[in-house]
Amino acid sequence: MNVLVVGSGGREHALVRQLAASAQAPRIFACPGNPGISRHAVNTEVDPLSNDAVAAFCREQEIDLVIIGPEAPLINGLADHLRRDGVAVFGPGAMGARLEGDKEFAKEVLASAGVPTPHYHAFSNLESALKHLATVELPVVVKACGAAQGKGVAVCSTREEAEKHIRLCLQDQVFGQSGLRIIMEDCLFGPELSVLIVTDGQDYCLLAPSRDHKRIGEQDKGPNTGGMGAYAPVPLPADLYAQIDTRIVLPVLAELRRRDIPYRGVLYAGLMLTEGGPQVLEFNCRFGDPETQVVLPLYQGDFLDLCWTTATGQLGRHLQGAPRSAAGVPAGWTGAGLTTWDRHAVVVVAASDGYPGTYTRGKAIDLPAEEAPDRWLIHAGTRQGPQGLVTDGGRVLGAVGTGRDLPAARKAAYELLDQVHFEGLTFRRDIAAIGKEGR
Ligand code: GLY
Numbered sequence: 001m002n003v004l005v006v007g008s009g010g011r012e013h014a015l016v017r018q019l020a021a022s023a024q025a026p027r028i029f030a031c032p033g034n035p036g037i038s039r040h041a042v043n044t045e046v047d048p049l050s051n052d053a054v055a056a057f058c059r060e061q062e063i064d065l066v067i068i069g070p071e072a073p074l075i076n077g078l079a080d081h082l083r084r085d086g087v088a089v090f091g092p093g094a095m096g097a098r099l100e101g102d103k104e105f106a107k108e109v110l111a112s113a114g115v116p117t118p119h120y121h122a123f124s125n126l127e128s129a130l131k132h133l134a135t136v137e138l139p140v141v142v143k144a145c146g147a148a149q150g151k152g153v154a155v156c157s158t159r160e161e162a163e164k165h166i167r168l169c170l171q172d173q174v175f176g177q178s179g180l181r182i183i184m185e186d187c188l189f190g191p192e193l194s195v196l197i198v199t200d201g202q203d204y205c206l207l208a209p210s211r212d213h214k215r216i217g218e219q220d221k222g223p224n225t226g227g228m229g230a231y232a233p234v235p236l237p238a239d240l241y242a243q244i245d246t247r248i249v250l251p252v253l254a255e256l257r258r259r260d261i262p263y264r265g266v267l268y269a270g271l272m273l274t275e276g277g278p279q280v281l282e283f284n285c286r287f288g289d290p291e292t293q294v295v296l297p298l299y300q301g302d303f304l305d306l307c308w309t310t311a312t313g314q315l316g317r318h319l320q321g322a323p324r325s326a327a328g329v330p331a332g333w334t335g336a337g338l339t340t341w342d343r344h345a346v347v348v349v350a351a352s353d354g355y356p357g358t359y360t361r362g363k364a365i366d367l368p369a370e371e372a373p374d375r376w377l378i379h380a381g382t383r384q385g386p387q388g389l390v391t392d393g394g395r396v397l398g399a400v401g402t403g404r405d406l407p408a409a410r411k412a413a414y415e416l417l418d419q420v421h422f423e424g425l426t427f428r429r430d431i432a433a434i435g436k437e438g439r
Helices: 010-020 051-061 071-075 078-084 094-101 103-113 126-133 159-170 238-258 291-298 303-311 315-320 406-417
Strands: 002-007 027-032 065-068 088-090 120-123 140-144 153-156 182-186 192-199 204-206 215-217 221-224 229-232 265-274 277-284 344-351 375-379 382-385 388-391 395-403
Touching: 002 010, 002 051, 010 027, 010 291, 010 303, 010 375, 010 395, 027 051, 051 078, 065 078, 065 303, 071 078, 071 094, 078 088, 078 094, 088 265, 088 303, 094 103, 094 265, 094 277, 103 120, 103 182, 103 238, 103 277, 120 126, 126 159, 126 182, 140 159, 153 159, 153 221, 159 182, 192 238, 192 291, 192 303, 204 238, 204 315, 229 291, 229 406, 238 265, 238 277, 291 344, 291 395, 303 315, 344 406, 375 406, 395 406
Parallel strands: 002 027, 002 065, 065 088
Antiparallel strands: 120 182, 140 153, 140 182, 192 204, 192 265, 215 221, 229 344, 265 277, 344 395, 375 395, 382 388
């Protein structure tokens, strides 16, 4: 099978790595890919935001399956364009991708589905937004309605902070079109959880529950980033697996069907586990980054077959192969048998100094000579320069460790990271350091 993976980050490296392990030995291409991906795939310079260019590449290389990593090409309708050409695509069309590209639309879907989500108000007008701000309880969450690479969301503990973010969106228009409409929503408290729902529109399965560490600083201090590390599986109280499945996943998928929104790909539900039960904070129309780096190593099935059957509407066939019950497999988590629950994975992100603000690129990277079966490096923002590998992004590399328990996986990830060097390397030391409260 000829497979094209669209994207160039850590998520796409993790996807390619998992596809390369398939018994079907696919021929893999990446557009544009990165130096880590090039170990398993052929990188190509095709622009992921040019639907015509990607379609032409698919014709030239007789691509059977396209897996679209980032949200921008999905929101841009790449999946629809390729499907019209007869290519099987893992990733929703523009209608489904609106769940990430338009937060107000996502709220409407949640409301119709009867799924709990924080109470909100939406605004396009600056004066109305500021008038409403004067009445809200603090902290308050201000979000650009469109996709803004994780930077459009601000959790504000003062009115001044909230006003600043509102003005950034509506007045200064720093997020362009994405910030011309905002929502202000109640701030909830509790641990967060990332749930990746793979669906072909009829059948679905849930991958291992994972947790991202979004803030730049330890103890969750400082601004939000794309994610500084993650771990999986997240242990949940026994009744919560079924609660998430029946109260959130099933109603949302049913609502998409009711609205005739076809969805073949992964729907990422960002949840807050509040004292009153799980609530949906956001949807993404793609795999999480860095969650994918820890969820995929726990997947026991053939990942290429999962993607192929999802893209071609045959996911039910793939799921038939999954054991329904075994020791340690949580009841009520659809497709749980596809995940191994007695292994754990941790990824720690090595970022450039200054990230998520401004940072410099082009710093020489020194990597360990070899990896091991329980630990490996994922490339996110690297580039092959004339003198060797250099930094080329805010999040540069992810050190993945796996083990029989979370401390063993953590140890492996941090030992690996210790062997990575570049000027200005920044990382959090508290990834997957679970306290008494289970966070
Ligand atoms: N890790 C958060 C995201 O993928 O959006």
